[in-house]
Each structure stands twice: as structure tokens, then as C-alpha cells.
Amino acid sequence: MMPTGWCPGTRPVPGMLATYPRTSCVRIFFGPGDGLPPTAWSDQRQRLAQVPADADVIVSHKDPEVDAAAFVAAWQATGRTGRLILVPHHEPEQQAGGDPTPAAFRRSWTRTRSQVGDHPARHDGRLRLAVCWTLQWVRRVDAAGRRVNDWRTWWPEHESDAVDLVLADWYPYDPKARNPFRPAGYEDPAAALAIMVELSAAAGRPWGIAEINHPRITRAGDFPADLDPDGSAARTGTGGCTPGRRRTGARCGRTTTATRATSPTGRWSSRRCGS
16 A cells, blocks of 8 residues: 655644545655754644654755754654655755755765765665755656756765665646746656656666646636535545546645655655645
């Protein structure tokens, strides 16, 4: 069974767990200036400490000078059974809000490798280290259809043996739309994610989608397209809407944020339906 879950955003974790009682994966983000505090695992006021012990946790952070070893040690001390997927430098290509230069990014990966690259939990698969970019940045093309960005700018080639997963956050992008970043329809998943297969082959690492953030489209032309207009499917677990897919095991309602999943093969995916 694939673990599925969400990122709480501004919502309380207990409320999200009440809506999705079978949550088995949660993403927690530490923004610029937040660091990577080990106490977040034990302080019950912190979201990380409120995540079920058996759930996988995807932790993304922005700050480069963090103590990953102390953070991982605190995670182990809790006795949690879920995996920890650690993403240093969440979406570094954004170049806003404290993002590093490419040189600083590479230095930080050297720091991460020296701290936890040989950690026993990484060897047994419970700790995974990952890069993560926005998929629309990787896919962006010019008027001639040529890609304008190179993912290798944010690939720690010198520390590539420390990278376990190549992840991306999937936001809407259609170069043929009037506004490429606000298309009027959902993308075809196979076409949108083909580039991840390409990146996986080039990097020699399993690929995955850590987050999907597609605004809910409630009308298509003159016809309603919202599959769960009152959120009842999300509350009852009878179905729901998943952008790019007609039906899946993920349930989405008016107030859902993100869902994520990983398959036994290590391929990652995620889904989001928003209001």
C-alpha cells in the first residue's frame, strides 16, 4: 500500500489528521531563518512532533548552516518507525527568500554528506536524502520550445553519492497557454512527468513528485468540472478529485492541501486539490 498524506500549510496537524485519519506521509517545511531544530521532534507545540510516529516524514529546509546530524539523532531518539526523507535547500532555483548561490548549494551538500551521509539509518533505507526542484522551472521553454533552465545548476555532482532521490514539486505549466503558469485545464500526468523519467536516467537515481499544487478547476467552459463541490467525498472517503487523474485512492475536498505517495519501487508521487 502506498503511503499518502499532505502538507499542513497553515492548518493545524490535529485537524488534518481528523480529516485524513489514515495519513501515512506528511511534509513539514522549515523556511528561511527556521533552521532545522532538533527540538521540533519532541516539542508537542511543533507540527513535526504531532505527526503520527509510523508516518513517513518529508522534511524540507532552506537554511544552509544547519546541524543535520543533531536533527537526525533527535528523530531517532523518538523511536519513530516511519522514514525520514530530508531535503536540503527546498527549491533552491527560486533564488528568493535566502536561497543559496550554486556554489553555496554545493558546499552545503558537502556539509550534509559529512554529517549524515554515512548514517546507519541511511544504509538501512529509513533515512533518505533528496534534491527537490519545481517541475515547471525544469520544464520551462522559450518561444522555440527549447528549455531555458538546466537542472544540473542545482545538482551536487561532487556529492552525488549522497543523493538518494530526485524529487520535484509539480505546479501547473503549459507553455501554449495565455498564462503558462495558470493554464485553464489539468495537465496530462504522463506528458508532464516524462521529464522526470529523463532526469532519473541522467542522474542515476529514482525519481519522484514530492508535491502537486494545482488550483482546483471548478468549471470547464460552460460545464461544471468540480467532482467534489461540497467536500463530502473527502470527509466520507467515497472518492474525490485528483488533478490529472479521473479516480485514485487519494481523496480531495474543498479544504485539502497536498497528498503524497511512494511506491515499493521507490518512485514518488503526490497530489493536491485546493479550493
